[in-house]
Amino acid sequence: MTDKPLLEITDLDVTYRDRSLLGFGGRTFHAVKGANLVIRAGETLGLVGESGSGKSSIANTVLGLVPASGGSIRFGDVDLAAMKTRYPPAVRSRIQAVFQDPYSSLNASMTVEAIVTEPLRVHTAMNRAERRDRAVELLKLVSLSEEHLTRHPHQFSGGQRQRIAIASALALQPKLIVLDEPVSALDVSTQNQIINLLYERREELGIAYLLIAHDLALVHHISDRIAVMYLGHIVEEGPSDRVYRAPAHPYTKALLDAVPLLDPAAQRRRRAARKIAPAQDATRVAETGCPYRNRCPSAMARCAQHMPPAYPVEGGGTASCFLLAPDTGGETPGEAA
Template sequence: MSGPLLSVDGLVKHFPIRGGVLQRRRGTVHAVNGVSFAVEAGQTLALVGESGCGKSTVGRTIMRFHAPTAGRVTFDGRDLGSLPTGALRAVRRDLQYVFQDPYASLPARMPVGEIVAEPLAIHGIGDRGRRRDRVRELFDLVGLPAEAITRYPHEFSGGQRQRVGIARALALEPKLLILDEPVSALDVSIQAQVVNLLARLQRELGVAYLFIAHDLAVVRHLAHRIAVMYLGHIVEYGDADTVFTHPAHPYTQALLSAVPVPDPRLRDPGRRRLLTGDVPNPADPPSGCPFRTRCWKAEDRCASQRPALEIRTPSGASSACHFAEEEAVVTP
């Protein structure tokens, strides 16, 4: 296959707002507005931004949990929007999803061994004995004891449940995992363990990740490329080292300045960027640049002209800002 494993071009997803006795349409939530990016085989693209910016909607629309309003999603050379239900089901063997909440994403009345084996049964892979052997292999792969396959989800900790979710997603040997904030519901110490597990699995299995997160520190050592999202738009896009060390968009600079730096000697209060105000309502987004209502660089043109995502820095990063500039950031 030539080209990226996953290509998203101009993806749009709007949700209607309905009300009244007749449930008439009263407005539109602009959740995703023209998002484009690519994920290479065996690599990680981190899609980051504040809660409510549309990250999870992008992941769910790629999976066709939501029907896209516009745009195109191509996976492994196939246009997912044009596939009938049967063909899409076959594609999902190679494209799997790990949900954010390890408590809600596992059926409470099924032993975890059956949960992990369920994808194999749905796709008719192996008999009961072979599926049981495969479940034991997967448990060993994600660091769970084989004897745990008879237990129920409530008998596991949050980190262990997320390992079960990862094992279920890996059961069909997919080419790409969409990880929807897989560590945000976990304790900080457990977050590091799960991130290290994902890094090891990528090295051993060659699986690609679309890693959705709101915390840039979480993806620091895992991402190859980063797309920063704000109010349904990608505002910065580039390789991870460039985005972390020389962010060009004011929003990216603010996100990075919020990352805790444990060594006081590396802290620079002069580079601190504190955002004011709230994220605008996606049902009534601002004109022009979506970030202008909270940006310290905003001028009159920002209200009338929405900047395109273009290469605006010497390092080759793309930024959707009229005044984009590289800003060195000291990171741990």
Template sequence: MSDDALLDIRDLRVTYWGKSLLGFRGKAFDAVKGANLSIRPGQTLGLVGESGSGKSSIANAVLGLVPANGGTIRFGDVDLAAMKTRYPPDVRGQIQAVFQDPYSSLNPSMTVEDIVTEPLRVHTTMSRAERRTRAVELLGLVSLSEEHLERHPHQFSGGQRQRIAIASALALAPKLIVLDEPVSALDVSTQNQIINLLYERRDELGIAYLLIAHDLALVHHISDRIAVMYLGHIVEEGPSDRVYRAPAHPYTRALLDAVPVLDPDAQRRRRASRKAAPARETPRLAAQGCPYRNRCPFAMPRCEAQLPPDYPVDGGGTAACFLFEAPAGQGSARLRLVQA
């Protein structure tokens, strides 16, 4: 889409094959069904959607942990999707990752110093002393200190372990960090601390984030743009504030309704005004048409037959929903009418 993008994903398809007898490939399942996404240098794309929608499959395709079965993942001037083997060292150093579970992603037998400096050992010619100096700097970036260097992961809380993982991801000053549900395993106050920490480091260091979460409310402050996934499709994408304040796709609306509101009456009113029907079939059976049609209160006959393309939305971005087929402006007006 944009030439100045750091990461530009076009028509990405990620497929898993079941195993049949004799080890032949079994039935194919497309976890990502042709996704388009773009991130500019230093910016954050929040990728949200419920569990199983394909968020990690996109993250893992970017990281080269699962192969792309179609499409392109342009990073700078290379196509990551076309690289069959491990990425060359210069590319690997520019893309780092932080995963959900700080309990299992850190090697328990390593010290914090080993963990934080591992990327430096692999990718640079720094001496041990230089690496230690850099490790202290990196711990400072995540509000830990030199005294933590000799300790092991089990001596830290979940939030502190995630800080260690972030310090390690920052070690090589990457251009992109893929964060796959980095705070989902943490309690709410720790979640906010880690999100704020990421926000501050991003602006200071000019790093772009692909930030995956299932909670839109949690990541909209830090995200420049938000993409919403449902059953392997990006159903909506746009400027973070617009998506959060004026969600267009019926699924994004339902996703925001899942965020608890303190006033129970307001919550009830909101639910009643937007009720999303429960799924009437198992998600994997939806082969053609809109992936959301069976839960959508606005579903029309054509939603069964045809996958809606991306339509522009007032305020920026797109929604893959026929309600927005009219020229921007009229489409949103129509959706308000249907709801009233």
């Protein structure tokens, strides 16, 4: 690992037109607002948050699938956010992606050999025999073998399909793999196998990951840093252990509390104690103040007036919450809740 950022996202905005309004005049809303993230070479950044918080919007902007409406995404010497056309081959080969649904992301009519060697065919001068040899190597990296080359995606389980998708993503020895909920569609034991596989390959190959998940507990072991999103904002960021053990933002605390308990009675008690309000719709949130204030047990009057800046947190990272302000302005947390 080096200190130079591989990917540096600064003040990133992503806007969409509100889909719930039909016809003309639908207003635009921010799916991502002012996001700042850094990924260093060989590092894993876990990006977590509930559904609709804007995680895929960040991923898709990095991949060039969705345009940024503001800010920059520096990758090496280029600003990806400023690129209006498809990324040039030199960039595309260095950033790869693995998506959530292993059933729809692999072309059903292709053999595993064709899927895994496709990036080699497009981006390298390798001949067919060389590509096949490389495909065998790649399958070994994901604990599959040569005999799988001639099969089709439907002959594999969800976990195996995700292994094939990972093999294909590794083919060009990328610097960064964007993994958008790569294990969310899998059962728990398969989730752990895939996470372990990603961890091992990263250690060997020195790849960086942007790893998106709902569940902080699932990704904190493999992540060097964690960023937490809520309604388009990165509300907390920091070293993985610190965020997991000592979350600073009230939303991160609630997210960790929401990790399922094995005992349903304990879970009911905890829910009752916390009274977590239902999730909010990004398209309906006023764009001033803290996005979490309506659900926050510690909200103060000033939370409605200003977006809290990113305050440094003891142990590393930042959290955007006035509870961390050196001066609380004479307010008592919770009085506006």
